[in-house]
Amino acid sequence: MTSYDPQKIIDIHAHLHSDLPSDPALRVKALESLLVEQGLVDPAAIDAWIDLYAEEIGPKRGAHVVARAWTDPAFKAKLLADGTAAIREFDYQGHATGHLIAVENTDTVHNVVVCTLCSCYPFSLLGMSPGWYKAAEYRARVVREPRAVLKEFGVALGEEVEIRVWDSTSELRYLVVPQRPEGTDGLDAAALAALVTRNSMIGTDLLKARA
Amino acid sequence: MSADDLSPLKARDGEPAFAEPWQAQVIALAAALVAEGRFSAAQWSAALGAEIRRASQAGAPDTTATYYQSALDALERLAQEQALTDATALAMRKAAWVEAYEHTPHGQPVELKR
Structure with missing residues (x-):
């Protein structure tokens, strides 16, 4: 025989409809409110x-x-020689970027960035990192088989192109300077910036001029 | 090209950086604590890396949700290691928030009782 307890039903109903945040959201609120309170x-x-x-x-x-x-x-020479100093003039130097090293893609060298430990990333230049950058699969495979991983991103490189994989740390972040696309000679810096994708600055995209 | 043709990594390209607000809150809180000098960027990176490894070894799926769960675990652990808080305080404060949520009428701001 099933029992019917009206109060229990009301409680369950109230609970389902309450705005109780998820467990992790509550844990963050707990931690943050304690730390804020203590100054x-x-x-x-x-x-x-x-x-x-x-x-x-x-x-x-x-x-x-x-x-x-x-x-x-x-500027490019300065950026490649000392990325941290070069971007200082933009006043972007967020505390989240640490020391910046810019690496340039050429016809013979392609650079790609990873953080094998966690997910170190030049936040102050690229915003938040994409989901795949944080994935264990990317962190492990791009080191082991960069050519295959890049191909999956649509970056097909000839065998003659050397791939350099850079492992970020909390103190050292990398920015890939992608190759300027063909057919963009007449464009000014603002129009060129619009062509630069986030992935191209991590190394998982090649740029094209927009039709 | 259908979605099936995409590799798992490339298919994740369009994911939002944060699926839920608490995920942004965790990363922001960690960044603010580094900026205040409560621990260093290297300590945060090491703690996060250790937690990600632990989750992976425990068989957690390789998803963004797992990543942020690890970030939360790492931040709680590091905050305790640095004596910024302790497990009892965290548990009590979390219970206080649950209490506040359950006793605040719908539509009103949720605040802790003083």
Whole structure:
């Protein structure tokens, strides 16, 4: 015989319809509220980070740096020699990027970036990292078989092209300077920046001029 | 080209960076704590790397959800190692939030009782 307990039904119903956040969301709230209360972290800094990195930056800053490198040989030389110093003039130097090394793709060298340990990434230039960048599959395979992984991203490279895989750390982040697409001679830096994709600056995309 | 032709990695290309707000909150909180000098970027990276490895060894699926779960585990662990908080305080505070949510009428801001 099944029992019918009206109060129990009401409780279950109330629970299903309550706005109780998920377990991880509650854990984050617990941790954050404790740290804020003790003055260990500034809630405004947390909000500012979310506004900036999750919503505003995207890969736009990196694209701007790449377009500048394509159009200004002196800047490009500086960027490749000392990335950290070169991007200082853009005032992008977020605490999330650490030391920056720019690596240039050429007809004979293709660069690709990974963080084998966790997911270190030049946030201040590229915004948040894509989901696949955080995947164990990418972190393991791009080191072992970069050519195959790149092919899966549509980057088919001839055997003559050397692939260099750069492993990021918390102190050292990489920016790939992709090759400037053919047929873009008449474009200014702003139009060029619009052609630069996030993946091209990680190394998993080759750029084309837009038709 | 159908979605089936895409490799699993490439197919994930269009995923949003965060599936839920708490995921952004975890990363933002970690970044803010690094900026305040409560621990270093290297310590955060090592803690996150260790947690990701642990999840992988435990057979967790290779998904973004697993990644952020690891980030939360790592941040809780590191905060305790750095004596910023402890397990009891975390558990009590979480229970207090559950209590607050369950006793706040719909549509009103949820606040902890003082």
